[in-house]
Amino acid sequence: MTPVPDARRRHLNERPLRRDGRYVVYWMVAHRRLEWNHALDHALARARECDVGLVILEALRIDYPWSAARHHRFVLDGMREHRTRLGDVPVTYLPYVEPKPGEGKGLLEALAARACTVVTDDYPVFFLPRMQAAVADRLEVPLESVDSNGIAPMRAAGRTFTMAVHFRRHLQKEIVDHLAVWPDAEPLDGLELPAVELPSDLLERWPMADDHLLDPDTDPAAHLPLSADVAPVSLRGGAAAGRERLLAFLDDDLEAYGEGRNDPDDDRSSGLSPWLHWGHLSPHEAVFRLLQREEWSPARVADKVQGKREGWWGMSAGAEAWLDELITWRELGFNYAAEHPDDYDDYDTLPDWALDTLADHRADPREYTYDLDTFDAADTHDELWNAAQRQLRREGVIHNYLRMLWGKKILEWTPDPRTALDVMIELNNRYAIDGRDPNSWSGIFWVLGRFDRGWPERAIYGKVRSMSSESTRRKVSVDNYLQRFGKDSD
Structure with a gap:
């Protein structure tokens, strides 16, 4: 019996459990960890139920949107750690890194052909939901999706919230109950499962990531068709x-x-x-x-x-x-x-008050306007904004408070709000290690009014909250930050 609550589990197809399968597959795509993971707990429960072993497939596509050496390196660090941890555990680990676009096609189906069921991670954004839905139709066994994203199951409320205070009030009624059910902190300790040996022809067709690629000093762009412009950063994954x-x-x-x-x-x-x-x-x-x-x-x-x-x-x-x-x-x-699985990243999902006020001020004159390349190069007139963009390019993150300023000024310095949205999405998802995430979309759309309220009306912003570098300097200290990321630090 699974220890995972019903609210965290979904069936992505209607296939029956194959009782004579040789193993269970855990297709690890988002919850890339071997502890505190509801999806892994459920996969282990299925393996025990069927009295078979477990295969963990952790695959990394080469051509996902905004793919780059920076993001690959972070994931590869985790793969190296997983391979070491699973070396003396009765679980078969298959770390697969796609060498060319399309080379990984068919791997999951080949594994599933011998499986009882496939368990995967429930993650609500980016290309993952579409990929999982497409694969689900091609499998002859169940594809079970498990949510291990947060303390509360992300679909438990059954509705969305317009402001954080409303969601907070809801959580305060429910969160203690959710805290009563924790994923296993150490699910691999003392684990006893039958051994699984993968067919040699499968491993020849889809070989495991080698030592060189998993080496933390290896730049993936030197061995894979990845963007070298977005280079790895000092932060290590895992x-x-x-x-x-x-x-x-x-x-x-x-x-x-x-x-x-x-x-x-x-x-x-x-x-x-x-x-x-x-x-x-x-x-x-x-x-x-x-x-x-x-x-x-x-x-x-x-x-x-x-x-x-x-x-x-x-x-x-x-x-x-x-x-x-x-x-x-x-x-x-x-x-x-x-x-909002189909439109969480759609401009038109902004609250009506924000859409109306931004439309009212769309034609307001802008003292400065910049194109994407100028923003990317951190070449605006504003040294604090430029410093935030340089931090993003160099380190893959922006300081939390300055990230808000970064977005607000893009809104002010682009010809219209839709262009501002495109610029924020492109720069954040290109450079940020934590980009392409539900919180990326929350932060970007907050700049335009999502989860916020109306403020006193002003040019360009309308009733959307505004920020300025001058007010930021009055509120927080930035002298050392500018020394680290100012123009002279290039």
């Missing part, structure tokens, strides 16, 4: 690196997180979004470790549900502020994308 950053944040930065996360010169933000995006770090593990440190129990929850950011959990100020980002804001994006 669960170990994500966990190291998590523990360092909890030790060093949590106490000052409430105010410090907005300060570019003394940054106290968690910095965990790359590992959360690629599934190397589980939000369940992050929350569990925080609850342990805070010695928290449900008895500390405030009696009244108010939808406020502070005071409900009964924790320290830093802990409550971080949980609001990690759970409320992060899972708001997953909820929206899951409930």
Whole structure:
């Protein structure tokens, strides 16, 4: 029997379980980790049910949108870690890196031909849902999709929310119940399953990633047809690196997180979004470790549900502020994308008030306008905006507070809001390690009014919230940030 709640599981086709199959396949596409993973837990439960072994297929396409050496390197780091971890565990691991577009076609179907069932990750954006739907129709066994994205199942609410406060109020009624069911922290410890040996012809057709490609010092662009312009960064992928950053944040930065996360010169933000995006770090593990440190129990929850950011959990100020980002804001994006699978990235899904006010001010004169190449090159008149873009290009991230300014100024310096949306999507998804994520779309569309309210009307922005470099300099310290990412630092 599976330990995974019904609200986290979906059948992507109606095929019957093949009882005489040789193994269960876990097709790992988003929750790229071997612990704290509901999808892995369900795959293991299916293997026990059928009394067969488990095959984990972790594949990496070569031609996904915005594919680049930067993103590949981060995933390959995790693959190297998985291969080592599974070396002495009764699970067969197949790390496959597509060498040319289309070369990986047919691999999953070949594995599924001998399988009882295929379990995969439920992830609501990018090309993954379309890919899984297409494959589901070609399989003769079930394709089961499991949501291990957040503390609350992303479809549990059954509706979307227009503002974070509404979603927060909903979560405060439900979250304690969701915290009663955790994925297994160490599902591989003491594991006993039958061994699985993959056919030699299958491995000849789709060989495992070799040592050289998984080497952390290897630039994937030197061996694969990838964009070398978006080069790997210093951040390393994998669960170990994500966990190291998590523990360092909890030790060093949590106490000052409430105010410090907005300060570019003394940054106290968690910095965990790359590992959360690629599934190397589980939000369940992050929350569990925080609850342990805070010695928290449900008895500390405030009696009244108010939808406020502070005071409900009964924790320290830093802990409550971080949980609001990690759970409320992060899972708001997953909820929206899951409930809007076909148009979460569509301009016309902005709230009516935002569409109306942006249309009213579409023809307002702009003091500055730039094209995509100028934005990309960080060659605007504004040194703070340029610094944020340079950080994105060099490090694959932007400081959280400056990311908002970065988007707002693109809205102001493009001919119209739809062009601004295109520019933000292109630059973020091209360079950001945590791009192409539900939270990417949340952040970008927040710039245009999603999950926000109307503000006093002004030119270009209308009633959409505005920001300026001048006001940002008054609110936070940026001198050191400009030294690191200013023009003279090139």
